[in-house]
Amino acid sequence: MSIESTILITGGAGFIGQRLSRALLAQGCKIRIIDNFNQQIHTAASLPDELAKDIELINADIRERAAMQKALIGVNKIVHLAADTGTGQSMYEIDRYFSVNVQGTATLLDLLQNDPCGRKVESIVGASSRAIYGEGSYFCKVHGMVYPNQRSKAAMEVGNFEPLCPHCNANISFSATSESAPFNPMSVYGLTKQVQEQAILMFARTRGINGFGLRYQNVYGPGQSLKNPYTGILAVFSNLARQNQPIEIYEDGLESRDFVYIDDVVEATVRSVNYVGGFTGALNVGSGQSTSVIDIARKIKNYFKSESEIKVTGAFRLGDIRHNIADISKLKNTLDFVPGTQFDLGLKNFLTWAANQAPQDKAAYKKSVDELSAKGLMGLQASKSR
Numbered sequence: 001m002s003i004e005s006t007i008l009i010t011g012g013a014g015f016i017g018q019r020l021s022r023a024l025l026a027q028g029c030k031i032r033i034i035d036n037f038n039q040q041i042h043t044a045a046s047l048p049d050e051l052a053k054d055i056e057l058i059n060a061d062i063r064e065r066a067a068m069q070k071a072l073i074g075v076n077k078i079v080h081l082a083a084d085t086g087t088g089q090s091m092y093e094i095d096r097y098f099s100v101n102v103q104g105t106a107t108l109l110d111l112l113q114n115d116p117c118g119r120k121v122e123s124i125v126g127a128s129s130r131a132i133y134g135e136g137s138y139f140c141k142v143h144g145m146v147y148p149n150q151r152s153k154a155a156m157e158v159g160n161f162e163p164l165c166p167h168c169n170a171n172i173s174f175s176a177t178s179e180s181a182p183f184n185p186m187s188v189y190g191l192t193k194q195v196q197e198q199a200i201l202m203f204a205r206t207r208g209i210n211g212f213g214l215r216y217q218n219v220y221g222p223g224q225s226l227k228n229p230y231t232g233i234l235a236v237f238s239n240l241a242r243q244n245q246p247i248e249i250y251e252d253g254l255e256s257r258d259f260v261y262i263d264d265v266v267e268a269t270v271r272s273v274n275y276v277g278g279f280t281g282a283l284n285v286g287s288g289q290s291t292s293v294i295d296i297a298r299k300i301k302n303y304f305k306s307e308s309e310i311k312v313t314g315a316f317r318l319g320d321i322r323h324n325i326a327d328i329s330k331l332k333n334t335l336d337f338v339p340g341t342q343f344d345l346g347l348k349n350f351l352t353w354a355a356n357q358a359p360q361d362k363a364a365y366k367k368s369v370d371e372l373s374a375k376g377l378m379g380l381q382a383s384k385s386r
């Protein structure tokens with residue numbers, strides 16, 4: 001990386017953005033951030049002092065064309081992180097999610113194409129998401145690799161949470177999802193991330209510049225927002241455990257996710273920014289391991305020696321997926337990097353950090369669940385009805 005690189009990070013004040021900024025500063029880059037300090041995530045509209053002194057900050061919305069134009073002056077590379085990120089919330093704040101995630105990206109790409117400073121940008125790295133796969137890849141004994149449809153409400157109401165083969169309705173086993181799996185998002189958030197990624201890669205290909213769609217899995221670690229009740233299961237559970245509040249688990253608790261530690265995500269992103277040679281495409285950024293939600297709740301409860309009751313409620317959110325595990329072979333082959341932080345170590349780092357932060361309003365999470373319920377986006381397994 002040449003010392004002259006000036007990198008614009010949209011959404012750079014967020015969880016991934018701050019860690020990424022520190023890593024890129026350490027290698028001698030100039031960093032500019034555009035961020036509007038979304039109040040759902042941030043407790044203050046400023047960067048921590050130790051970052052603020054080294055970074056040029058534009059406090060603005062990415063959809064403000066004039067601000068984005070200013071942000072592009074002298075920039076060689078872009079990391080586009082700004083987005084609204086709540087899967088459940090996206091199912092009823094549809095206009096807002098499209099506006100920020102899709103229109104915001106369109107404004108950026110329009111300036112990269114039409115603005116004299118934008119024309120000088122030589123690489124764009126976009127934060128995509130595993131949400132674009134929906135349920136992802138499964139194996140059917142008869143049909144081989146299959147990509148299940150959205151699970152039906154009727155099936156989940158009788159406790160059948162596992163997806164079925166889309167061809168023969170047989171039981172199937174989940175397997176690692178690779179980048180060649182089809183787009184099949186099950187949430188508005190996932191759909192907006194799909195459009196965002198496709199727009200970035202189409203633009204990069206047309207302009208002949210490097211373009212990365214980094215399909216982050218569930219990113220966790222110190223620094224993630226503890227305030228946002230709409231996303232971040234580790235943050236939500238740790239907040240409830242610290243306040244000895246019941247931890248309510250959706251479905252039967254066996255649903256699982258691929259948790260990838262923040263330092264690994266930052267390393268993959270830095271390698272994409274620094275990539276020498278031509279690349280336009282998508283890469284999964286995950287740990288390649290899956291962890292069940294109930295295991296996480298137990299580990300967090302134990303860590304805090306909490307009196308929280310772990311309740312498997314049988315409730316479910318429409319738009320949630322069942323399991324997730326990333327195939328990370330393309331990441332390894334392209335960036336020569338395998339995320340290596342073991343979940344137990346990463347979780348310990350996160351919880352040690354979270355224990356030193358102020359506990360968040362415990363009513364906020366309940367409000368986020370009540371919102372989903374009021375919009376008809378929650379279901380309940382009949383045998384668990386109260």
Ligand SMILES: NC(=O)c1ccc[n+]([C@@H]2O[C@H](COP(=O)([O-])OP(=O)(O)OC[C@H]3O[C@@H](n4cnc5c(N)ncnc54)[C@H](O)[C@@H]3O)[C@@H](O)[C@H]2O)c1
Nearest residue numbers: 011013014015016035036037038061062082083127216219
């Ligand atoms: N954290 C994860 O688990 C995860 C997983 C998959 C994908 N991603 C993607 O990675 C990116 C970064 O995620 P994060 O976890 O750091 O999220 P975050 O919410 O911590 O950071 C997002 C930042 O974008 C800013 N922002 C939001 N709307 C904006 C707007 N209109 N104009 C300017 N700034 C705006 C917010 O203020 C925030 O600082 C997002 O695009 C997200 O979709 C994250």
